[in-house]
Amino acid sequence: MTSVLFSPLDIGPVRVPNRVAIGPMCQYSANDGCASDWHTQMLMNYGMSGAGTAIMEATAVTREGRISLGCLGLYSDASEYALTRVLHAAKSVAMPGVKFGVQICHAGRKGSTHNNWSGGGPLGRHESGWRTVSSSAAPYADNWPAPAELEDAEILAIVDAYAMAAKRAARAGFDIVELHAAHGYLVHQFHSPICNKRPDRWGGDAEKRLRFPLAVADAIRDAVPEHVALGARITGTDYLDGGLTIEDGVRLAKELQARRFAYVCVSSGNIVHGGRPASGVGFNVPNAARVRAETGMVVRTGGLIAEANQAEEIVSAKGVDQIAIARAQLDDPRWGWRAAEKLGVKLELPPQYRRVSPGQWAGAKLVRPQA
Numbered sequence: 001m002t003s004v005l006f007s008p009l010d011i012g013p014v015r016v017p018n019r020v021a022i023g024p025m026c027q028y029s030a031n032d033g034c035a036s037d038w039h040t041q042m043l044m045n046y047g048m049s050g051a052g053t054a055i056m057e058a059t060a061v062t063r064e065g066r067i068s069l070g071c072l073g074l075y076s077d078a079s080e081y082a083l084t085r086v087l088h089a090a091k092s093v094a095m096p097g098v099k100f101g102v103q104i105c106h107a108g109r110k111g112s113t114h115n116n117w118s119g120g121g122p123l124g125r126h127e128s129g130w131r132t133v134s135s136s137a138a139p140y141a142d143n144w145p146a147p148a149e150l151e152d153a154e155i156l157a158i159v160d161a162y163a164m165a166a167k168r169a170a171r172a173g174f175d176i177v178e179l180h181a182a183h184g185y186l187v188h189q190f191h192s193p194i195c196n197k198r199p200d201r202w203g204g205d206a207e208k209r210l211r212f213p214l215a216v217a218d219a220i221r222d223a224v225p226e227h228v229a230l231g232a233r234i235t236g237t238d239y240l241d242g243g244l245t246i247e248d249g250v251r252l253a254k255e256l257q258a259r260r261f262a263y264v265c266v267s268s269g270n271i272v273h274g275g276r277p278a279s280g281v282g283f284n285v286p287n288a289a290r291v292r293a294e295t296g297m298v299v300r301t302g303g304l305i306a307e308a309n310q311a312e313e314i315v316s317a318k319g320v321d322q323i324a325i326a327r328a329q330l331d332d333p334r335w336g337w338r339a340a341e342k343l344g345v346k347l348e349l350p351p352q353y354r355r356v357s358p359g360q361w362a363g364a365k366l367v368r369p370q371a
């Protein structure tokens with residue numbers, strides 16, 4: 001059988017060997033933005049997982065742009081150096097053709113939080129929290145602190161920080177730089193009318209609410225050399241009356257395309273706490289297909305994709321170029337191997353693994369002691 005999932009894909013200047021991407025996943029394991037041994041093992045595993053593309057977690061463009069104290073950054077020489085070392089290690093073991101990306105982000109009003117396994121709520125007093133900022137002064141959730149409304153000069157400084165982080169990412173050797181413009185983080189906080197209530201040039205109608213996202217897009221376009229693929233994770237819908245819709249998503253995608261962004265990853269929700277009611281396999285797929293149909297851009301999407309045949313169907317028959325898996329990768333760090341086997345594709349395994357054929361140990365799971 002010929003698998004579309006395991007066929008190569010050109011993403012602007014970058015060719016990936018298959019259409020399985022590992023989506024960005026915060027690991028809350030950095031020290032002052034610097035990647036740790038945890039990231040080294042994680043990215044090395046991603047490189048050997050069978051996925052053709054691996055995107056590092058939301059990585060802060062400033063120290064205050066982190067989500068939690070454990071979030072990764074690209075805002076200092078030390079954090080750039082740490083990530084460079086991780087990437088170097090991952091590339092040294094990666095399967096043929098695997099490409100690595102990093103997602104750059106400013107958390108805005110969703111910053112200064114506990115990490116996810118500690119509940120994810122805002123850091124309290126005496127917990128090393130910091131002043132959060134946003135397009136407007138409304139908090140992310142009722143019991144969260146109100147962010148400060150950013151002033152003009154602060155906005156411009158943050159745009160510069162995105163450019164610097166993108167430059168650092170390219171210098172570190174990443175093949176792909178992904179702007180996080182979704183999930184309720186700062187770019188989304190300017191884009192969405194649910195959050196952005198500004199009366200000045202950074203808020204108002206759809207065009208003005210795009211001013212900050214596009215200022216960031218312009219800045220990182222200038223900062224990143226053409227051999228690096230630029231992309232963005234964007235919002236297909238806020239799921240809220242008066243919020244962003246797929247028309248806004250298409251409009252943003254077109255603007256990014258005009259700036260030679262090579263792809264968008266279409267996601268949804270989270271502009272406010274609990275604002276992600278979607279369910280069902282590939283719930284973002286229809287919006288992603290719409291963006292692709294209207295722009296012709298390379299489009300990726302994710303969301304509850306767990307099985308090889310679901311992924312194959314999405315890329316072969318649902319109008320999307322690439323799928324992203326997140327939790328399925330945590331569940332099975334060799335998801336790509338397993339998916340290839342199910343689809344009858346023979347992956348070239350690293351020689352150290354050749355005495356094991358994928359699937360050989362499937363039965364062993366049955367005799368594992370129950371936890």
Ligand SMILES: Cc1cc2nc3c(=O)[nH]c(=O)nc-3n(C[C@H](O)[C@H](O)[C@H](O)COP(=O)(O)O)c2cc1C
Pocket residue numbers: 023024025026027057058103180183233267302303304305324325326327328
């Ligand atoms: C542990 C964890 C961390 C995540 N961190 C990020 C992130 O840094 N950036 C992002 O865009 N999405 C993040 N997400 C969302 C995932 O990339 C993905 O879109 C979402 O989990 C749905 O895909 P799934 O059903 O395959 O898990 C995270 C998800 C998980 C489970």
